[in-house]
Amino acid sequence: MQKVFERPKSLTDKPFHYCPGCGHGIVHRMIAEAIDELKLAERTIVISPVGCSVFAYWYFATDNIQAAHGRAPAVATGLKRANPESIVISYQGDGDLASSGTAEIIHAAARGENFTVVFINNAIYGMTGGQMAPTTLVGQASATSPYGRDPKFAGHPLHVSEMLATLKAPRYIERTALNNVANLARTKRAIKKALDLQQKGEGFTFVEVLAMCPTNWGVDPSEAVDWLESSLMPEYPLGVYRDAAPGEVK
Amino acid sequence: MKGNEALSEAAIRAGATLYFGYPITPQNEVAEYMSRRLPTIPGGAYIQAETEVAAINMVYGAVATGRRALTTSSSPGISLMAEGISYLAGSELPAVVVNIMRGGPGLGNINPEQADYFQAVKGGGHGSYRLIVLAPSSVQEMADLTVLAFSLADRYRNPVMVVADGNLGQMMEPVELAERYPSEVDHASWALTGAKERPGRTITSIYLDADEMEAYIRRLYAKYDEVERNEVRFEEYLTEDADAVLVAYGIVSRVVRSAVEELRARGIKAGMVRLITLWPFPKAVLKGLAERVRFFLVCEMSMGQMVEDVQLAVNGQRPVYFYGRSGGNVPTPAEIVAEVAKRV
Numbered sequence: 001m002q003k004v005f006e007r008p009k010s011l012t013d014k015p016f017h018y019c020p021g022c023g024h025g026i027v028h029r030m031i032a033e034a035i036d037e038l039k040l041a042e043r044t045i046v047i048s049p050v051g052c053s054v055f056a057y058w059y060f061a062t063d064n065i066q067a068a069h070g071r072a073p074a075v076a077t078g079l080k081r082a083n084p085e086s087i088v089i090s091y092q093g094d095g096d097l098a099s100s101g102t103a104e105i106i107h108a109a110a111r112g113e114n115f116t117v118v119f120i121n122n123a124i125y126g127m128t129g130g131q132m133a134p135t136t137l138v139g140q141a142s143a144t145s146p147y148g149r150d151p152k153f154a155g156h157p158l159h160v161s162e163m164l165a166t167l168k169a170p171r172y173i174e175r176t177a178l179n180n181v182a183n184l185a186r187t188k189r190a191i192k193k194a195l196d197l198q199q200k201g202e203g204f205t206f207v208e209v210l211a212m213c214p215t216n217w218g219v220d221p222s223e224a225v226d227w228l229e230s231s232l233m234p235e236y237p238l239g240v241y242r243d244a245a246p247g248e249v250k
Numbered sequence: 251m252k253g254n255e256a257l258s259e260a261a262i263r264a265g266a267t268l269y270f271g272y273p274i275t276p277q278n279e280v281a282e283y284m285s286r287r288l289p290t291i292p293g294g295a296y297i298q299a300e301t302e303v304a305a306i307n308m309v310y311g312a313v314a315t316g317r318r319a320l321t322t323s324s325s326p327g328i329s330l331m332a333e334g335i336s337y338l339a340g341s342e343l344p345a346v347v348v349n350i351m352r353g354g355p356g357l358g359n360i361n362p363e364q365a366d367y368f369q370a371v372k373g374g375g376h377g378s379y380r381l382i383v384l385a386p387s388s389v390q391e392m393a394d395l396t397v398l399a400f401s402l403a404d405r406y407r408n409p410v411m412v413v414a415d416g417n418l419g420q421m422m423e424p425v426e427l428a429e430r431y432p433s434e435v436d437h438a439s440w441a442l443t444g445a446k447e448r449p450g451r452t453i454t455s456i457y458l459d460a461d462e463m464e465a466y467i468r469r470l471y472a473k474y475d476e477v478e479r480n481e482v483r484f485e486e487y488l489t490e491d492a493d494a495v496l497v498a499y500g501i502v503s504r505v506v507r508s509a510v511e512e513l514r515a516r517g518i519k520a521g522m523v524r525l526i527t528l529w530p531f532p533k534a535v536l537k538g539l540a541e542r543v544r545f546f547l548v549c550e551m552s553m554g555q556m557v558e559d560v561q562l563a564v565n566g567q568r569p570v571y572f573y574g575r576s577g578g579n580v581p582t583p584a585e586i587v588a589e590v591a592k593r594v
């Protein structure tokens with residue numbers, strides 16, 4: 001009998017610790033599949049951020065390193081410059097990447113570092129209990145915006161893919177979502193494309209994934225998919241934001 | 251050679267062909283030297299980081315591959331590196347950080363000071379860890395102690411800090427350097443080189459379980475005990491018959507040496523203990539001297555940060571006095587002579 005659903009070799013057999021309906025496990029699996037399909041397992045180093053995915057290293061059967069909050073792109077820079085043969089994946093949440101580590105992500109992108117960032121945007125600080133993130137929507141209630149994010153006091157959400165696309169150095173930037181089968185396939189394709197470009201030494205690659213956090217959004221897993229579609233996707237349009245040779249104006 | 255160049259060239263010859271840093275006076279010569287030399291060396295890279303926060307995390311990534319890397323900064327920049335240094339210690343990674351100290355707190359000034367002693371020796375970052383701290387007092391030592399820093403970092407898998415000041419960085423003296431200072435330590439058992447013909451491995455500093463965390467901290471402290479047993483380094487100058495022992499490190503020890511000579515010329519039996527390692531601290535030699543000398547005088551370019559460690563070592567057996575200048579003022583031999591003379 002043919003197995004249709006097999007565990008990727010780059011994924012350990014440890015069961016995910018994530019909440020039901022969380023996006024992290026889904027994206028972990030896609031990354032592992034892409035690593036396997038491109039045969040990169042023996043060269044890959046995955047960076048676990050500070051956030052719910054701090055233990056991403058429990059799941060990737062590759063080499064792993066845990067980074068301080070927001071600093072993963074700097075750690076990735078060090079790893080990759082020290083060993084350009086390696087494949088480096090900086091896996092980060094939105095609090096990590098778009099708040100604590102804003103300087104690190106912008107400058108790694110501006111230098112055109114040859115590594116891949118997988119950016120899990122769930123519009124919330126998951127790990128610390130659902131506080132407002134820089135990506136939290138206007139009006140979205142969170143543990144620290146109990147009346148909804150008020151733009152008068154807390155400003156407006158940060159659009160990281162759009163911001164990075166203003167730079168000339170990045171090779172590839174795409175935003176995808178985990179809301180339906182077609183977008184799951186797009187997400188997987190984007191991750192694989194990013195890793196393939198990295199493998200070819202083409203430069204900085206960035207995949208932003210709009211992901212569910214039912215626990216901290218205070219909804220059940222299926223409502224979370226609905227909310228992602230009805231609220232997150234209009235604020236964060238999906239699509240390819242940059243696909244050009246470094247230095248090329250697009 | 252200038253002190254800052256000597257340390258740069260020594261680092262390169264020790265194989266640290268990766269440099270990450272952010273401009274700050276008075277250590278810019280290092281970055282300038284590295285940006286000139288490293289791109290010409292195979293596998294070498296100079297990266298001007300966006301901040302010192304990024305620089306230390308680039309070091310964290312680079313040394314995780316088993317290669318040697320260097321970052322240098324000056325006081326405010328070292329403050330920004332505190333979190334990263336704690337992570338390096340917590341992940342047991344060998345890294346070398348150089349602090350060419352300047353005046354503080356705050357923006358302070360760019361003059362030489364030794365006011366980062368507490369930061370270097372007592373922690374600076376969060377959590378239960380120790381840094382090995384080396385203090386050169388000549389241009390030759392700027393090179394030699396940089397080489398030693400890499401070797402100790404490798405041996406103990408721990409960050410090592412070299413603390414100097416703007417004077418030593420700018421000072422010109424002849425230097426002898428070996429062609430190469432290769433690492434004696436093989437990092438193959440832990441470095442992240444890709445899971446080829448072996449299972450994947452992880453570098454991390456998180457331990458959720460209290461007992462697991464405690465066991466890990468005890469393991470770190472067993473290592474620090476070993477460092478204290480093996481790596482204390484200092485120089486004794488005319489202490490055999492001394493009544494007054496002066497304690498100093500770095501640039502101040504040069505002034506103290508002149509003061510000791512002047513005191514001897516006047517018939518006052520003075521001597522000096524010059525620290526080479528600020529941590530591990532040379533407790534035993536000071537404790538031993540406390541049996542027979544009349545008093546100690548600690549001289550620093552700070553308001554007296556090392557004086558507490560001398561007091562602990564001397565443990566009330568003899569008076570421990572302090573003389574220091576601040577703001578970039580360097581104590582003069584005459585000032586120090588007067589401090590000793592008035593007490594004998």
Ligand SMILES: Cc1ncc(C[n+]2csc(CCOP(=O)(O)OP(=O)(O)O)c2C)c(N)n1
Nearest residue numbers: 050051052069093094095096124125126127
């Ligand atoms: C320097 C520092 N500041 C704050 C924290 C606390 N902290 C842990 S996780 C986290 C937020 C993570 O949120 P995000 O990056 O969105 O990841 P998620 O958990 O949502 O996947 C914060 C602020 C920390 N560990 N270190």
Ligand SMILES: [Mg+2]
Nearest residue numbers: 093094124126
């Ligand atoms: Mg988040």
